[in-house]
Amino acid sequence: MKNVLGREFPEYIEGYGQVKPFIGAFSSYGERKTVGARRQSVKPASQTPPGEAKLCQSIEEVFDRVGARDGMTFGFHHHLRNGDYVLNLVMKAAAERGLKDLHVAATGIFGCHGPIVEYIKSGVITQISCSYISPGPVAKAITTGLLQKPAIFRSHGGRPRAIESGDMHIDVAFAASPTCDPYGNVNGTHGKSACGVLSYIFPDTEYADYVVAVTDNLVEYPAPPPIQITQEKVDFVLVVDSIGDPAGIASGTTRVTTDPIGLRIAESAAALLDEAGYIKNGMSLQTGAGGASLAVAAFVRERMLANGVVGAFGAGGITSYFVQMLKEGLLRALFDVQCFDLDSVKSAGENPAHMLMSGSLYGNPHSRGAVVNNLDIMILGATEVDLDFNVNVVTGSDGTIMGASGGHNDCSAGSKIAIVVSNLLKGRLCMVRDRVTTITSPGETIDVLVTDRGIAINPLRKDLLEKLKDSDLPLTDIKTLKEFGENLTGKPDTIEFTDKIVAVVEYRDGTVIDVVRQPK
Amino acid sequence: MKLVREATAGTTDAGDIVVTVLPGDKPGITVDLKGKSVVLKQFGEQMKAVIQKTAEDLGVESAIIKAQDNAALDYTIRARTRCAIERAN
Numbered sequence: 001m002k003n004v005l006g007r008e009f010p011e012y013i014e015g016y017g018q019v020k021p022f023i024g025a026f027s028s029y030g031e032r033k034t035v036g037a038r039r040q041s042v043k044p045a046s047q048t049p050p051g052e053a054k055l056c057q058s059i060e061e062v063f064d065r066v067g068a069r070d071g072m073t074f075g076f077h078h079h080l081r082n083g084d085y086v087l088n089l090v091m092k093a094a095a096e097r098g099l100k101d102l103h104v105a106a107t108g109i110f111g112c113h114g115p116i117v118e119y120i121k122s123g124v125i126t127q128i129s130c131s132y133i134s135p136g137p138v139a140k141a142i143t144t145g146l147l148q149k150p151a152i153f154r155s156h157g158g159r160p161r162a163i164e165s166g167d168m169h170i171d172v173a174f175a176a177s178p179t180c181d182p183y184g185n186v187n188g189t190h191g192k193s194a195c196g197v198l199s200y201i202f203p204d205t206e207y208a209d210y211v212v213a214v215t216d217n218l219v220e221y222p223a224p225p226p227i228q229i230t231q232e233k234v235d236f237v238l239v240v241d242s243i244g245d246p247a248g249i250a251s252g253t254t255r256v257t258t259d260p261i262g263l264r265i266a267e268s269a270a271a272l273l274d275e276a277g278y279i280k281n282g283m284s285l286q287t288g289a290g291g292a293s294l295a296v297a298a299f300v301r302e303r304m305l306a307n308g309v310v311g312a313f314g315a316g317g318i319t320s321y322f323v324q325m326l327k328e329g330l331l332r333a334l335f336d337v338q339c340f341d342l343d344s345v346k347s348a349g350e351n352p353a354h355m356l357m358s359g360s361l362y363g364n365p366h367s368r369g370a371v372v373n374n375l376d377i378m379i380l381g382a383t384e385v386d387l388d389f390n391v392n393v394v395t396g397s398d399g400t401i402m403g404a405s406g407g408h409n410d411c412s413a414g415s416k417i418a419i420v421v422s423n424l425l426k427g428r429l430c431m432v433r434d435r436v437t438t439i440t441s442p443g444e445t446i447d448v449l450v451t452d453r454g455i456a457i458n459p460l461r462k463d464l465l466e467k468l469k470d471s472d473l474p475l476t477d478i479k480t481l482k483e484f485g486e487n488l489t490g491k492p493d494t495i496e497f498t499d500k501i502v503a504v505v506e507y508r509d510g511t512v513i514d515v516v517r518q519p520k
Numbered sequence: 521m522k523l524v525r526e527a528t529a530g531t532t533d534a535g536d537i538v539v540t541v542l543p544g545d546k547p548g549i550t551v552d553l554k555g556k557s558v559v560l561k562q563f564g565e566q567m568k569a570v571i572q573k574t575a576e577d578l579g580v581e582s583a584i585i586k587a588q589d590n591a592a593l594d595y596t597i598r599a600r601t602r603c604a605i606e607r608a609n
Contacts, residue, residue, distance in 0.1 A: 396558050398561050400558070427535070427556070427559060428593060488593050490566045495561060
């Protein structure tokens with residue numbers, strides 16, 4: 001079958017199931033049901049015999065008490081980023097126990113998760129679903145078809161939607177817990193492995209059969225505020241030596257790019273936002289944490305200061321830049337799904353206006369209204385964009401998996417203006433293509449592409465084209481950008497793929513927007 | 521143009537290419553191009569052709585050319601190839 005974007009795949013994908021094809025970004029709203037959750041209730045302390053307390057002595061005891069068996073789905077979250085020890089620790093113990101056919105339902109997979117490739121090869125892990133994956137050993141293992149079932153990439157809003165609707169059931173959720181008390185109250189901003197908000201694991205804590213808090217900082221009851229995961233959600237507490245490597249958890253500070261081309265792109269994007277009337281009182285803004293996206297925030301900040309503008313909120317993964325704008329009073333609030341640096345971890349722990357938001361609150365299209373719906377401005381990156389403005393952030397142009405949707409398609413759908421900022425040429429590759437290798441976000445939700453060689457506005461945005469028709473900005477059209485780029489690089493030779501589907505890319509509403517096939 | 525010694529031009533910086541030329545032991549120009557697979561898979565043949573043509577246009581009849589690419593564009597490839605050849609002459 002083909003979906004509306006012309007992407008072809010079977011109606012039934014082995015290891016994934018029946019396919020619901022993508023039919024448009026705004027086609028799935030209306031009445032929605034969530035599934036019920038199963039839970040083991042707990043007697044008062046006076047009625048609890050020793051040995052039945054929440055505190056477990058070992059991961060083996062946790063496995064015994066949750067009835068770990070083959071075929072289970074384990075939930076993980078990635079706020080410890082490239083310093084996470086929890087996923088590896090749990091999967092190592094699962095392998096040693098002889099468990100097979102497990103599904104790792106992580107919100108993010110990083111280079112530090114390389115050790116699980118061994119378990120993919122041995123059949124301990126046969127399925128992976130995630131919202132983010134960084135280039136590394138696991139991404140390579142998926143690309144090269146080592147995983148038995150196709151990986152499933154869901155957006156940050158799509159994953160909670162899948163859990164709440166019952167599309168994906170989590171058997172056991174493992175919450176990396178920087179500070180925790182023996183009854184399962186979890187604080188993310190204190191402790192030696194502090195990583196800030198823990199919000200991507202929230203749907204798991206609501207809907208999983210069992211929730212295990214894994215901590216390296218057990219404190220007396222009750223854990224200090226702000227408590228993010230409360231005790232009534234947590235079955236077991238496991239204490240380990242270390243849940244993560246602080247060096248990999250958060251960078252000291254995230255910085256605006258110093259690359260003059262990146263700065264020029266960012267300056268154009270900010271100028272466009274200003275001319276189009278988006279920089280005004282009550283505005284809201286989200287950017288990626290990449291240097292060029294952050295630079296847009298920096299230029300927007302300057303324009304806010306110059307024009308005396310106070311914004312409503314900043315959202316998404318939070319960096320020191322947004323923390324500064326909050327402190328300066330340029331933004332009234334922050335909605336935070338993950339802290340990228342130490343300043344944001346500190347702010348999340350101290351400032352009540354720095355609010356955590358769950359993945360569902362952030363981007364779930366089948367909720368009663370996600371924060372992305374209130375977002376004015378979204379600044380995004382992209383690996384490739386095609387002539388219809390469809391965006392790829394999943395695969396390199398040689399078909400290698402190097403990312404996943406993250407919040408890309410949630411924010412592009414929700415925001416009033418979604419701007420992709422990028423160098424037109426990345427190395428020898430022109431990022432505007434006839435056809436992107438993999439579609440992650442549909443072109444109908446992408447409004448503008450800002451490059452160092454000009455700005456292309458999506459022809460669907462007639463209002464923007466009209467508003468900017470007399471602008472001095474370097475406006476062009478996307479086809480001209482592609483031709484300019486290809487004149488420098490030459491036309492790329494076609495990459496060949498096998499028929500084997502190694503990953504299924506779901507749109508945020510659970511329909512299939514594209515698949516990734518194994519490159520030859 | 522006759523090559524009499526080994527010579528190199530270019531750097532390993534992004535967007536550049538290191539081209540090394542050696543006198544050939546038989547007639548003809550052989551090009552050995554290495555670099556990132558994402559670039560070579562899509563542009564490798566075109567890039568080799570640019571090196572080959574640059575050498576031929578300079579009248580080189582026999583050479584072994586080794587190139588280590590870091591995503592250079594054609595004008596860079598031509599300049600580095602020509603420079604290496606002139607240095608080897």
